[in-house]
Amino acid sequence: MFGCQQILINPNNELRAILEFICGESNKLHNCGTYYARQLYFKTGKIPNKFDLHRLMASNRHFQVMYSQSAQQCLTTVAEAFKSFLGLLRESVKVQ
Secondary structure, X not given: OOOOOOOOOOOOXXXXXXXXXXXXHHHHHHHHHHHHHHHHHHHHOOOOOHHHHHHHHXXXXXXXXXXXXXXXXXXXXXXXXXXXXXXXXXHHHHHO
16 A cells, blocks of 8 residues: 655746646546547457557657656556456456
């Protein structure tokens, strides 16, 4: 289990704009990755892994404006969450 430490910052207007832009692009990339993962699952039944998402989203404009490691971590989170959700869904179907 990992913990987060919140740090209150008071950025100047320039830094605030940069942080809001990066956070917005990260959120948009997460949404794109989730949409793609869902569509792939619904159409083919395949669960995309993180490498599939990295490769396919590399040309996405939201991916390109971020540092590649940050963008890849965002997509890795999507792949892990999607795989976990579907695993839990399958287990709940087996139990019932």
